[in-house]
Amino acid sequence: xxxxxxxxxxxxxxxxxxxxxxxxxxxxxxxxxxxxxxxxxxxxxxxxxxxxxxxxxxxxxxxxxxxxxxxxxxxxxxxxxxxxxxxxxxxxxxxxxxxxxxxxxxxxxxxxxxxxxxxxxxxxxxxxxxxxxxxxxxxxxxxxxxxxxxxxxxxxxxxxxxxxxxxxxxxxxxxxxxxxxxxxxxxxxxxxxxxxxxxxxxxxxxxxxxxxxxxxxxxxxxxxxxxxxxxxxxxxxxxxxxxxxxxxxxxxxxxxxxxxxxxxxxxxxxxxxxxxxxxxxxxxxxxxxxxxxxxxxxxxxxxx
Amino acid sequence: xxxxxxxxxxxxxxxxxxxxxxxxxxxxxxxxxxxxxxxxxxxxxxxxxxxxxxxxxxxxxxxxxxxxxxxxxxxxxxxxxxxxxxxxxxxxxxxxxxxxxxxxxxxxxxxxxxxxxxxxxxxxxxxxxxxxxxxxxxxxxxxxxxxxxxxxxxxxxxxxxxxxxxxxxxxxxxxxxxxxxxxxxxxxxxxxxxxxxxxxxxxxxxxxxxxxxxxxxxxxxxxxxxxxxxxxxxxxxxxxxxxxxxxxxxxxxxxxxxxxxxxxxxxxxxxxxxxxxxxxxxxxxxxxxxxxxxxxxxxxxxxxxxxxxxxxxxxxxxxxxxxxxxxxxxxxxxxxxxxxxxxxxxxxxxxxxxxxxxxxxx
Numbered sequence: 001x002x003x004x005x006x007x008x009x010x011x012x013x014x015x016x017x018x019x020x021x022x023x024x025x026x027x028x029x030x031x032x033x034x035x036x037x038x039x040x041x042x043x044x045x046x047x048x049x050x051x052x053x054x055x056x057x058x059x060x061x062x063x064x065x066x067x068x069x070x071x072x073x074x075x076x077x078x079x080x081x082x083x084x085x086x087x088x089x090x091x092x093x094x095x096x097x098x099x100x101x102x103x104x105x106x107x108x109x110x111x112x113x114x115x116x117x118x119x120x121x122x123x124x125x126x127x128x129x130x131x132x133x134x135x136x137x138x139x140x141x142x143x144x145x146x147x148x149x150x151x152x153x154x155x156x157x158x159x160x161x162x163x164x165x166x167x168x169x170x171x172x173x174x175x176x177x178x179x180x181x182x183x184x185x186x187x188x189x190x191x192x193x194x195x196x197x198x199x200x201x202x203x204x205x206x207x208x209x210x211x212x213x214x215x216x217x218x219x220x221x222x223x224x225x226x227x228x229x230x231x232x233x234x235x236x237x238x239x240x241x242x243x244x245x246x247x248x249x250x251x252x253x254x255x256x257x258x259x260x261x262x263x264x265x266x267x268x269x270x271x272x273x274x275x276x277x278x279x280x281x282x283x284x285x286x287x288x289x290x291x292x293x294x295x296x297x298x299x300x301x302x303x304x
Numbered sequence: 305x306x307x308x309x310x311x312x313x314x315x316x317x318x319x320x321x322x323x324x325x326x327x328x329x330x331x332x333x334x335x336x337x338x339x340x341x342x343x344x345x346x347x348x349x350x351x352x353x354x355x356x357x358x359x360x361x362x363x364x365x366x367x368x369x370x371x372x373x374x375x376x377x378x379x380x381x382x383x384x385x386x387x388x389x390x391x392x393x394x395x396x397x398x399x400x401x402x403x404x405x406x407x408x409x410x411x412x413x414x415x416x417x418x419x420x421x422x423x424x425x426x427x428x429x430x431x432x433x434x435x436x437x438x439x440x441x442x443x444x445x446x447x448x449x450x451x452x453x454x455x456x457x458x459x460x461x462x463x464x465x466x467x468x469x470x471x472x473x474x475x476x477x478x479x480x481x482x483x484x485x486x487x488x489x490x491x492x493x494x495x496x497x498x499x500x501x502x503x504x505x506x507x508x509x510x511x512x513x514x515x516x517x518x519x520x521x522x523x524x525x526x527x528x529x530x531x532x533x534x535x536x537x538x539x540x541x542x543x544x545x546x547x548x549x550x551x552x553x554x555x556x557x558x559x560x561x562x563x564x565x566x567x568x569x570x571x572x573x574x575x576x577x578x579x580x581x582x583x584x585x586x587x588x589x590x591x592x593x594x595x596x597x598x599x600x601x602x603x604x605x606x607x608x609x610x611x612x613x614x615x616x617x618x619x620x621x622x623x624x625x626x627x628x629x630x631x632x633x634x635x636x637x638x639x640x641x642x643x644x645x646x647x648x649x650x651x652x653x654x655x656x657x658x659x660x661x662x663x664x665x666x
Contacts, residue, residue, distance in 0.1 A: 005512045005513065007511055007512075008513065011511075013510070014504070014507060014508075016499075018504060021500070089349075100417050104373075108341060108343060111343065112343070114549040115345060116345060117547075118528075136455050137373045167516070182508065209499070209500055210633060212502060213500055213504075214499045214500060214503045214525045214528055215393065215530075215532070216499075216524065216525065216528045217343060218341075218345065218499050218523050218524065218525065219340075219341030219342070219343035219344065220340065220341040220344075220373055220497070220498070221499040221523070221525075222500075223498035223499065223500065223501070224493070224498070252366065254501075255504060255508065258491050258493075258504060258505050258508040259508050259512070261490070261491045261492060262458070262489045262490075262491050262509055262512045263489075263512065264489070264661055264662050266663075268640065268663075268665060268666070269464075269492045269663075269665035270666065273492065273494045279383075283543050
């Protein structure tokens with residue numbers, strides 16, 4: 001065993017990178033679920049975002065435009081889900097699962113000509129002054145911009161949900177859509193907007209994989225990250241700050257267990273491999289999860 | 305399962321009906337079950353190339369179907385059953401974890417022929433086939449031992465099954481033979497295909513000093529990670545992965561399933577199909593070594609090519625004694641060559657050789 005082989009600075013820096021796709025996909029789904037919609041298609045929106053982002057980035061040479069394309073792709077797919085479930089009143093669970101299958105297939109089709117191609121480089125930001133702080137600088141302030149954007153989205157979402165009138169309306173729609181409707185709020189419109197936001201965030205999370213973390217396009221490359229994000233939303237009790245904690249914990253323990261394995265720590269690999277899931281669930285459950293939004297997953301029709 | 309898979313299934317159903325009506329001369333249907341997507345650029349990609357070669361060779365006499373991204377375990381049983389019910393005559397199940405499901409489904413469909421890759425359980429209608437990837441690993445180990453400067457070789461391992469352990473042992477023995485100071489850092493990722501996790505594992509190994517990364521997972525993500533890090537060498541796994549050459553990818557193991565798939569399809573057509581156990585290597589071309597790039601010193605490249613040639617003619621076996629097990633006990637005496645089967649045979653290898661550190665997960 002040689003723990004000195006693990007460089008703590010590199011470890012924490014890669015922890016932030018590992019957690020970012022889950023944070024992005026998770027915060028989007030959190031807003032969707034707070035609006036009372038259960039969209040199980042996160043994986044499908046992520047993978048579509050991954051391929052859209054990669055295609056746009058390769059063709060324009062700009063990773064930024066790639067992320068924009070990814071957000072648009074994810075949002076469009078989410079709106080398809082929105083039309084089906086909100087306007088045509090289809091079952092949300094079944095539609096969400098179908099959305100995942102559809103996203104996986106569509107992305108494979110779109111990505112046919114992009115396998116083995118290199119995307120544009122998405123450079124890290126070396127933030128002046130802050131980035132020069134020893135230890136903390138390399139961990140916190142020399143990351144790529146999407147790491148900060150993800151954090152800003154979480155911050156903005158937290159403030160939006162708890163400190164703004166629009167956030168209150170969104171939560172009201174999620175808690176009791178009939179009451180919200182009677183108060184004159186446009187339930188379907190609010191939900192469609194939440195879904196578009198959720199899809200855009202999932203798309204960004206997927207593009208983070210294809211443009212930064214892996215970085216290349218490979219079919220099925222999200223490999224279940226969308227499901228992890230869905231689970232963390234529930235275990236975080238639908239609260240943005242806990243989501244952040246859960247994602248960092250999951251990303252952190254994932255990187256840590258690989259580090260421990262490489263360093264030859266005498267813990268059986270089976271336990272190390274299950275540790276990210278176990279640690280995240282245990283911590284978030286102990287913190288006692290919140291209550292699910294009252295109208296989560298229920299079909300709304302103005303006639304009721 | 306993707307949209308294309310569903311479309312393929314629908315096309316198969318349509319094809320079967322129309323074929324039967326047309327002339328009563330139904331094409332032979334060959335099914336393939338894949339563990340990853342056909343676009344993984346590695347393991348599944350090569351199996352799919354084999355499928356396409358079958359289509360090419362037989363034209364209208366065969367129809368092929370495939371289902372990709374099939375999880376190992378019970379779900380694969382459902383997929384195989386579905387395939388057999390849809391009229392497949394020959395089904396290739398192309399991952400180790402499909403072993404028991406293949407045996408179970410085969411028992412229910414005695415008239416359908418099954419071919420399971422990399423497993424060891426046979427039945428009257430189940431053949432097994434695999435390739436001697438460890439021959440390629442020996443070449444990789446030789447090159448890795450020579451070109452590493454940090455003397456740390458990273459190894460991304462998938463599941464603790466004999467095939468993976470053989471690969472680690474073969475690579476280590478040949479790296480240590482040319483570089484006694486070499487150390488292997490092994491990370492088990494418990495997946496065949498998860499680009500993000502594979503990239504993560506590669507990054508961790510590189511951060512911990514590895515300047516050569518070997519992978520036994522199916523995606524090209526570790527290649528991309530090595531490329532981004534710079535100064536790190538890799539080898540293509542299962543597929544050539546030339547898009548990452550000349551560095552980081554300095555050579556590769558290529559699985560060439562096409563001749564085998566064509567031969568087995570022909571056997572079903574001729575009615576000569578029998579349950580067999582096939583384990584071919586460089587000698588028959590089932591294992592190929594991808595071009596060794598100029599990033600490798602010329603003398604090392606020449607030695608590696610000589611080793612390939614010696615394995616092709618059978619003059620050299622990568623597991624030739626003296627070799628001790630990790631605990632120091634004797635596995636192969638001086639000049640002794642490892643047997644394929646039986647106690648301590650290669651097929652069931654479940655121990656590290658002397659010098660590899662760490663324990664194999666249960």
